[in-house]
Amino acid sequence: xxxxxxxxxxxxxxxxxxxxxxxxxxxxxxxxxxxxxxxxxxxxxxxxxxxxxxxxxxxxxxxxxxxxxxxxxxxxxxxxxxxxxxxxxxxxxxxxxxxxxxxxxxxxxxxxxxxxxxxxxxxxxxxxxxxxxxxxxxxxxxxxxxxxxxxxx
Amino acid sequence: xxxxxxxxxxxxxxxxxxxxxxxxxxxxxxxxxxxxxxxxxxxxxxxxxxxxxxxxxxxxxxxxxxxxxxxxxxxxxxxxxxxxxxxxxxxxxxxxxxxxxxxxxxxxxxxxxxxxxxxxxxxxxxxxxxxxxxxxxxxxxxxxxxxxxxxxxxxxx
Numbered sequence: 058x059x060x061x062x063x064x065x066x067x068x069x070x071x072x073x074x075x076x077x078x079x080x081x082x083x084x085x086x087x088x089x090x091x092x093x094x095x096x097x098x099x100x101x102x103x104x105x106x107x108x109x110x111x112x113x114x115x116x117x118x119x120x121x122x123x124x125x126x127x128x129x130x131x132x133x134x135x136x137x138x139x140x141x142x143x144x145x146x147x148x149x150x151x152x153x154x155x156x157x158x159x160x161x162x163x164x165x166x167x168x169x170x171x172x173x174x175x176x177x178x179x180x181x182x183x184x185x186x187x188x189x190x191x192x193x194x195x196x197x198x199x200x201x202x203x204x205x206x207x208x209x210x
Numbered sequence: 211x212x213x214x215x216x217x218x219x220x221x222x223x224x225x226x227x228x229x230x231x232x233x234x235x236x237x238x239x240x241x242x243x244x245x246x247x248x249x250x251x252x253x254x255x256x257x258x259x260x261x262x263x264x265x266x267x268x269x270x271x272x273x274x275x276x277x278x279x280x281x282x283x284x285x286x287x288x289x290x291x292x293x294x295x296x297x298x299x300x301x302x303x304x305x306x307x308x309x310x311x312x313x314x315x316x317x318x319x320x321x322x323x324x325x326x327x328x329x330x331x332x333x334x335x336x337x338x339x340x341x342x343x344x345x346x347x348x349x350x351x352x353x354x355x356x357x358x359x360x361x362x363x364x365x366x367x
Contacts, residue, residue: 084307089350133307147240154236154286195349197240204285 073129082133083110083121085140087195092119094134108134125170139194141165141172148197149177149186151204158184160198225284227251227258235263235287238280241296246287247271261287278323291323292348301351302330302340304358311335313352328352 075097083091092112098120100106107122119140127137141163149157158179166173172188175198184207192201200207213221227249235243244265250273252259260275274289281288294316302310311332318325325342344358 082307082309084303085350087349088301088303088347088353090301130306132304132309135307148242150236150240150286150288153281153283154234154288155283156234156286193240195239195241197236199240199288 073131077131078129078134083108083136084133085136085138085143086127087139089139089143091136091140091143092116138170141170144172144175144194144198147194149175149200150197151200151207152192152202153204154199155204157200157204157207158182229284230261230282230287233284233287235261235274235289237289237292237296239292241292243272243289243293243296244269258282294318294323294325297325297328297348297352300348302328303351303353305346305354305356310338310354 078094078097080093082093085091092110094108095111095118096109098106098108105123107120108126110119110121112119119142121136121140125136125138127135129135142165144160144163147160149160151157158177160175161178161183162176164173164176164185165171172191174185174187175191177184177186186200186207190200190202190207192199211221215221230246230249233246235246237243244263246261247264248262250259250262251257258276260273261279262271262273264271272293272295274293276282278289278291279287280290297313297316300313302313304310309332311330313328314331314337315329316325317327317329325345327339327341328345329337329339331337340354340358344354345352346355347353
């Protein structure tokens, strides 16, 4: 079939090409820049299943499933989540603002973004804190309990 | 110690303000702003009116009234806000993800934390002033509303 006939039958308005989006920024729901789009993954029926993000030197690439993509624009791709792996390295505070430690790793539910627990390192000790003890997440993580209650529990 | 007090002001329900000096002060999102240098009290009511926070070398101390304090304890102080000065240096992004520059200056309503404008700068463009009404979301970066027309306003001045 000649190319012009194919084009005539397809509604191209509102679509983007792979050239348009490869190399574009990936922005999470909090406005954080995660990296740039490196690959687009398709099924054999040409449906997008997700993207791979290049996060720069010395950082592992990241696959994000299509369900976590909010929208694509000519300049960037927006996610509808803040990837939980980004919590690594954040400071953790109790409900009163007392510093508990730093997130050394995160435990997710299978291959989703759902947080199960965080491992918090403080000096030589490390502790597992379940996700239901987290009050809020921003540039730090606030828990909903006092430090002494966590130690007792 | 003998006490003369009505129920709510019993000694056990109070804290020694001297012990608050040096306690860490955190923004709402968990950024460490500095340490308490002074606790100021209202001379009429004797209630705490606010705190002066020391931010380290080369940074001016700042005062937060108690209206902006969410949690106050000897372990830490958490504010109800993200102080406007923390926006400086954040990326400013249009609703479609175009990076317009970085917030270089922030103006606010009198002494409150209510934003009036942010001034953005980028390498090859003139500085631009963006009113607070055009801001959609402030998080890791500052995202503008969809109806903000970057190309028009950005070339003004």
